[in-house]
Structure formats: C-alpha cells, structure tokens
Amino acid sequence: MRPHRIVLYLITAIIGVLYIYMTWIYAPPEATLGESIRIFFQHVAPALTAYTAFGVTLICGILYLWRQDIRIDVLGGASIKLGLLFTTITLLTGMQWADATWGVPWNWDPRETTTLILWIAYACLWVYRASVNDREVKAQFGSIFSIVAFPAVVLSYLSIHIWNTLHPIVITPTGLQMGIEHGLTMMVSMITILLLYVILLELTYRVDSSEEMLLEYRMTRS
C-alpha cells in the first residue's frame, strides 16, 4: 500500500473516531429538539457530500466532452454511485429526522421532494450507463446526461429558499445557525464524510478501471 494512502486512511480513522465521540457524547441535547439533534449530524454531512459527488460528476462530464479521455468518464461514473449512496443515506436519515420532529417521515416538503427528484435523475443515469454496451456512446451520452441532471442538485439545495418549507435553514450566508458545540460537531462530521467519500471514490475508481481493462482485454481477445 502506498504511503499517501496509509496517511489518508489513518487521518480518516482518527477524525472518524472523533466524529463518533462528538456526535454521541460531546454535543449537548438541543433546547427544543433534544436528543434528535444527533440525527442532524448524520444527515447534513451525507447531503452536502452527495452534492459534492454530483459536482465531481458534472466536472468529469465536461472534461470528458473536452478531452475524450475514458479515465475521466470512469471517475465520473464512480462519483455517480457515491452520490447515489450518500443521497440514499440523506433521504433515509431525513425521514428519521422528520418522524422525530414533524411526526411523519414523509410529507412532500420541497426539500424532500426535490431530493427525491435528484435521486431519481441520477439513478436513471446510473441505469443508463449500466445498460449501454458501446463504450464511446456510454461515455458521450453519460457525460451529456450528467450535465443535464446537475440543475436537480441546485434545485434541491435552493428549494428551502425558494418555497415555504418546514426544513430548518442552518447554513446561511452569515454562517452556521447553531451553537459552538453543535457547529464544531457539524464541521467534524463534514470533514469525516468528505474524507470517506475521497477514499470510496478512489476504491471505486480502481475497481471500475479494472473492469474496463478486463472488458478491453475481452474485446481484443475475441
């Protein structure tokens, strides 16, 4: 294993342990939400990481159309899977949060609805990529689709500012609207989940690249 990888894994493990400690022990119960605030630290970080993952997919899509490098397309494809993983976690933890604070897990709130649309858009992209055999066509149309789908990310993020919503607005232009302990826990949770995203992206890229090489070998062999 390369040294930079060991360092990344070690840093992530240390910050991960700190994240678990801060989420479950350090952060005090909130005045009105009580212990439910702990759901929050496991909901917001995956949500912002999912947006980041789809942002990486967008950049890869643009870069692929410009450079026509298949490695960029593989990286974009890996990021779609991780974006879907973190969006699924966001939706499920959000339902737990909604159940605890609003009394129902799902009430078609603008943030819930737009995030579900986002999940469906990228799930369609994933299914499309998995179903096309022609490598060039898959990369070309996959890249265009990743650019076309990105407004769903912007819509999901801005939905709480556009429509009336029950969803709390925590991140504002003036900063995080929460106490210092909760703010610190929020920051550590963001760093942990982003580091996990980087590790998972690298692993997925390596596995998908191996699959690409295998497909190429099979093509030349036959």
Place this chain on the structure above:
Amino acid sequence: MQQLELFTVAIILWGGILVFLFYLFIKMMRIQTTVERLVQQDEE
C-alpha cells in the same frame, strides 16, 4: 423510542457505507475470478 431512532440513523449511515464496500469487494472478486479463468484458457 428516541434511542431506537438514533440507533436506526447510525445503522443507516455506517451500514450504507459498509454495504457499498461489500459491493466493491464482490465486484473485485468477480473481476479477479474472470481474469484467472481467461489466463487459464489462454494457457491451455
């Protein structure tokens, strides 16, 4: 009830990441098996 909700959220987050890692592991194993089979076929 609140403890159960908090536990469920932790399971969703860490369980989701573990399931994804398991998916990658299965995929890698499948690739490795296919490569070994192809190498064996080429040798024969």
